[in-house]
Amino acid sequence: xxxxxxxxxxxxxxxxxxxxxxxxxxxxxxxxxxxxxxxxxxxxxxxxxxxxxxxxxxxxxxxxxxxxxxxxx
Amino acid sequence: xxxxxxxxxxxxxxxxxxxxxxxxxxxxxxxxxxxxxxxxxxxxxxxxxxxxxxxxxxxxxxxxxxxxxxxxxxxxxxxxxxxxxxxxxxxxxxxxxxxxxxxxxxxxxxxxxxxxxxxxxxxxxxxxxxxxxxxxxxxxxxxxxxxxxxxxxxxxxxxxxxxxxxxxxxxxxxxxxxxxxxxxxxxxxxxxxxxxxxxxxxxxxxxxxxxxxxxxxxxxxxxxxxxxxxxxxxxxxxxxxxxxxxxxxxxxxxxxxxxxxxxxxxxxxxxxxxxxxxxxxxxxxxxxxxxxxxxxxxxxxxxxxxxxxxxxxxxxxxxxxxxxxxxxxxxxxxxxxxxxxxxxx
Numbered sequence: 207x208x209x210x211x212x213x214x215x216x217x218x219x220x221x222x223x224x225x226x227x228x229x230x231x232x233x234x235x236x237x238x239x240x241x242x243x244x245x246x247x248x249x250x251x252x253x254x255x256x257x258x259x260x261x262x263x264x265x266x267x268x269x270x271x272x273x274x275x276x277x278x279x
Numbered sequence: 280x281x282x283x284x285x286x287x288x289x290x291x292x293x294x295x296x297x298x299x300x301x302x303x304x305x306x307x308x309x310x311x312x313x314x315x316x317x318x319x320x321x322x323x324x325x326x327x328x329x330x331x332x333x334x335x336x337x338x339x340x341x342x343x344x345x346x347x348x349x350x351x352x353x354x355x356x357x358x359x360x361x362x363x364x365x366x367x368x369x370x371x372x373x374x375x376x377x378x379x380x381x382x383x384x385x386x387x388x389x390x391x392x393x394x395x396x397x398x399x400x401x402x403x404x405x406x407x408x409x410x411x412x413x414x415x416x417x418x419x420x421x422x423x424x425x426x427x428x429x430x431x432x433x434x435x436x437x438x439x440x441x442x443x444x445x446x447x448x449x450x451x452x453x454x455x456x457x458x459x460x461x462x463x464x465x466x467x468x469x470x471x472x473x474x475x476x477x478x479x480x481x482x483x484x485x486x487x488x489x490x491x492x493x494x495x496x497x498x499x500x501x502x503x504x505x506x507x508x509x510x511x512x513x514x515x516x517x518x519x520x521x522x523x524x525x526x527x528x529x530x531x532x533x534x535x536x537x538x539x540x541x542x543x544x545x546x547x548x549x550x551x552x553x554x555x556x557x558x559x560x561x562x563x564x565x566x567x568x569x570x571x572x573x574x575x576x577x578x579x580x581x582x583x584x585x586x587x588x589x590x591x592x593x594x595x596x597x598x599x600x601x602x603x604x605x606x607x608x609x610x611x612x613x614x615x616x617x618x619x620x621x622x623x624x
Contacts, residue, residue, distance in 0.1 A: 235480050238466060240399070240427050254483035256425065256455050261487040268536035269450050270529040 304409070304417040306436035308460075309443060311452025312423040315523040316442040318565060319555070320420040321349055322584055323440075325570045328382035329611045331597035332415035335374065337385040339405075339432055340422040342395035344387020350377055351568045352384065360388025362408070363401050370408035378618040383414075402428060406435045415597060423452075425459050434464045438591075439518040440552075445530040450537070457518060461545055468512050469498075475505055495546040513547045520549055521587060524557040553587035555580050573619050576612045 236243040236252035243252070257265075305323070309316040317340070324336040338346040338359070347355050357373035360366075367373055374383040388394045397405070409417060419436060421429045433439050439460070443453040462479060469475040475498055482494040495513075499506045520537070522530040534551040541549045560578040564571035572581050585608045588594045594602045602608050 234470070235466060235476060237480070237483070238427075238463070254480070256459050257451075258487040262451060264487070265451060265454060265540070266447055268533070268540060269445070269447055270532040270536070271446055 303415060303438075304419065304436045305438045305440055306419045306421055306433045307440045307442060308421040308429060308433050308456055309423050309441060309449075309453060310425060310456025311443070311449050314423070314442045314444050314449055314453075315555075315561075316423065317346055317349060317420050318561065318571070319440070319442045319521060319523060319584075320418050321346065322570050322572045322581075323587070324382055324416070324418045325379065325572050325615070326584055326588055326608075326612070327416050327418075327593065328379045329572075329608075329615045330595065330602065331611075332381060333413075333597075334382045334416045334418065335385060335412055335414040336382065337409065337417060337419045338387035339419050339428075340387055341397065341428060342422055342424075346384060346420055347375070347386040349565070349568055350384060350570070352377070352386070355384075355386040358386040358388035359405070360394045363388070363394055363397050363405060370405075370412060378620065379615055380618070397428065402431060406432065410435075425456050427463075429456070430460045430463045433460050434467070437515075440521055441518055442521045442523050444524050445522055445526075445533050450533065453520070454537070457541070457549070458545070460518075461516060461547065464512065464516060465498075468508065469505070472501075472505065475501055494544075509546075516547045517550055519591060520551045522551065522554045525554045526557050530554055552590040553583055555583040555587070567621075569619070569621055572612060573616050574621055576609055576616070581612075 235254070236246060236248060237254040239251065242248040242250055307316055307320040307323070320336065324334045328334045336346060338344045340346075341359070344358070347353070347358075352375060355375045357367055357375070359373070362368075362370055362373055370385070373385055375386055377384055409419065419432060421432050433456075441453045441457060443449045462483065465479055466476060469479070478497045478501070479494065482497075485493075495509070498509050520534065522534065531554065534554075538549050538551065541547065556579045558571070558575075558578055558580040560575035561571045561580045564574040567574065571578060572584060575581060582605050585594070585605045588608075594608070596602065596611070602611065
């Protein structure tokens with residue numbers, strides 16, 4: 207039996223951590239990432255709307271801007 | 280430090296959420312440039328320092344830091360750039376003294392563009408270091424835009440001030456910032472509950488006419504635990520709104536309308552804590568890089584600032600003595616003035 211036979215086998219290389227399956231425990235909205243989630247195959251950064259045009263229109267109706275007629279009232 | 284820009288924030292969000300800043304950390308945001316946010320942050324810090332509190336003012340406007348200039352400090356030894364890039368490992372080392380014995384400044388770094396866009400880990404490192412600073416009050420002046428950086432700093436601080444003016448663009452700006460911060464806070468709070476996260480994502484994707492009022496009601500209806508958790512979030516998410524450069528009583532009507540609109544649609548209370556009038560004295564002091572509270576202590580803006588302190592329950596000296604009126608407050612402010620060597624007008 208040669209010395210080489212006594213040596214323990216070299217362990218198999220571990221999985222590629224970057225390319226392996228998604229092992230994250232916490233679900234994350236890709237829109238909260240400041241970059242595309244390439245592990246999910248996204249090529250562009252996901253996004254979410256902050257305000258919609260209808261919402262902006264509704265808000266503009268309730269704003270009472272500083273005007274001359276408002277002064278002193 | 281090895282930085283992996285693609286390291287997933289989900290792993291560090293948990294760590295960040297555990298970093299609870301002391302209750303006396305104030306973030307000052309606006310959602311729109313030009314509202315007077317930095318001027319408010321400086322004078323708020325100055326007022327607290329005049330009452331004897333140890334105050335640290337942090338210039339976290341990572342893309343457009345200017346507090347050092349506004350305080351007449353033109354060549355700071357260190358800036359946040361030195362800490363973010365690791366040249367200085369201990370945040371207190373970069374504290375810059377000011378003429379006030381009780382006010383110190385952490386200058387922002389604008390000389391390198393990458394400081395404006397720190398990696399997530401650098402941001403968490405900074406938030407953690409801020410939480411460990413030793414002071415009675417820490418005032419963090421944020422950038423005006425809706426970025427993940429500003430939203431995370433705003434949410435990390437227990438008390439958030441929003442400075443706005445009674446103009447369409449400014450109100451819309453602060454509303455967008457506030458809504459984005461609230462939704463991000465909800466996502467962090469419910470990060471382990473995929474069903475709630477899907478409700479929040481639906482809310483963000485659907486049209487306003489369908490989505491409004493659905494968010495809070497749907498989360499409440501999900502489970503008893505979710506309802507309790509949401510109520511706890513709504514209890515603590517109570518930003519304070521300051522109207523700046525006010526020219527008419529119309530701002531009070533806008534404040535009332537915004538309070539009702541936000542309570543109805545998002546379930547949290549937006550507390551308006553002050554109306555600082557448009558004041559020529561503020562502009563004069565600004566032009567000289569001086570806090571208006573010191574240059575013009577008797578100005579209408581200084582009086583309104585005292586009223587903000589009182590509305591927030593901050594009108595106490597470090598020894599716990601209540602400062603019950605503007606004239607009493609002036610006595611404390613005047614003690615600070617000689618040290619600042621204000622320019623002759």
